[in-house]
Amino acid sequence: MSRRTQHRGDPVNGDSFVDIVACVVSIMIIMVVLEGMRIKNSPAAASIPAAPAMDELERELAAERSLRGDVWKVVGETEELAREVAARGAARDYLATLVAAAEQEIGARRERLDQARRDELDRAGQVVEARRRLEQLELDSARIEQQPAEPILVESYPTPLSRTVDGPEAHLLIENGRVLFVPLEPLLEEFQSQAKRQAHQLRDRPELTDTVGPVGGFRLRYTLERYDVPMEVAQRTGQGGSYVRLRRWTLIPIARDLGEPVRLALAPDSDFRRELKKILPGRTTITIWVYPDGFEAFRLIRKELYELGYSIAVRPLPSGTPIGGSPDGTKSAAQ
Numbered sequence: 001m002s003r004r005t006q007h008r009g010d011p012v013n014g015d016s017f018v019d020i021v022a023c024v025v026s027i028m029i030i031m032v033v034l035e036g037m038r039i040k041n042s043p044a045a046a047s048i049p050a051a052p053a054m055d056e057l058e059r060e061l062a063a064e065r066s067l068r069g070d071v072w073k074v075v076g077e078t079e080e081l082a083r084e085v086a087a088r089g090a091a092r093d094y095l096a097t098l099v100a101a102a103e104q105e106i107g108a109r110r111e112r113l114d115q116a117r118r119d120e121l122d123r124a125g126q127v128v129e130a131r132r133r134l135e136q137l138e139l140d141s142a143r144i145e146q147q148p149a150e151p152i153l154v155e156s157y158p159t160p161l162s163r164t165v166d167g168p169e170a171h172l173l174i175e176n177g178r179v180l181f182v183p184l185e186p187l188l189e190e191f192q193s194q195a196k197r198q199a200h201q202l203r204d205r206p207e208l209t210d211t212v213g214p215v216g217g218f219r220l221r222y223t224l225e226r227y228d229v230p231m232e233v234a235q236r237t238g239q240g241g242s243y244v245r246l247r248r249w250t251l252i253p254i255a256r257d258l259g260e261p262v263r264l265a266l267a268p269d270s271d272f273r274r275e276l277k278k279i280l281p282g283r284t285t286i287t288i289w290v291y292p293d294g295f296e297a298f299r300l301i302r303k304e305l306y307e308l309g310y311s312i313a314v315r316p317l318p319s320g321t322p323i324g325g326s327p328d329g330t331k332s333a334a335q
Helices: 014-041 051-146 184-203 231-237 271-277 292-308
Strands: 169-175 178-182 207-215 218-228 242-253 285-290 311-316
Touching (some): 014 051, 184 218, 292 311
Antiparallel strands (some): 207 218
């Protein structure tokens, strides 16, 4: 049997084809069965049939057997065709899976190639930028080498001869680049007045701690103690008993970032300038308390005070250490 050639790309419906063949085979089987029944049920002749009738019957039986063989042959071919259609369908599905996997792999490789290309372009751009900066640096270096060197100004001050401060003293605090006059003298005066009123309290206890202020952004905390003269000292000097003495005082700022930045302090109408006008050069020593983060500002202030004729004393302070003093401490040394 000849088969119709399918055009490439036309969908093959195997189930529909098998159904059509099965219908044709069923019709042929029915025709054979009907023909057999017709021959079987035909009335027998009263007399022995003639030889031509028998020959006709044999031919019809032979035709029926041949037709039945053709039918079974068609059935076998139909089943074989169905199996072939199923096999080709499975092969087609397998090929479709391979094609999809190949397309996915191609897409992934294309994406990797695109990313590699982008990275290559980025690196090329970075190289170009680095070369541009190098050329600019070379040009700047050549231009600097051609320029005459500027003279370096070295500021020098006379070698100071220090002397102990016994006269009036003003106190200036420099911390974190900020400048502030400290009202230490008013706070000490307030402390002395309050300590006299509190002396009797030390009859019942060995020490007392209190504060005065605030004045100018600071409080002064102090500790008084009762000192009992030892018996051997009293016998040797003839002076005994007990008296009140100061153990230590400490300045406590009431806020952070007190004062004003050094650039603003050196301006004509600054708080620093107004307080400085109250101090006469040559009569009052300015003691500068300076923290490590204030040395740059200290150099500017020192230069200004020297130019104005003030004597200064410097008290460096470690970071975090407040301004303080005690009777056992040292006096400032003016320069």
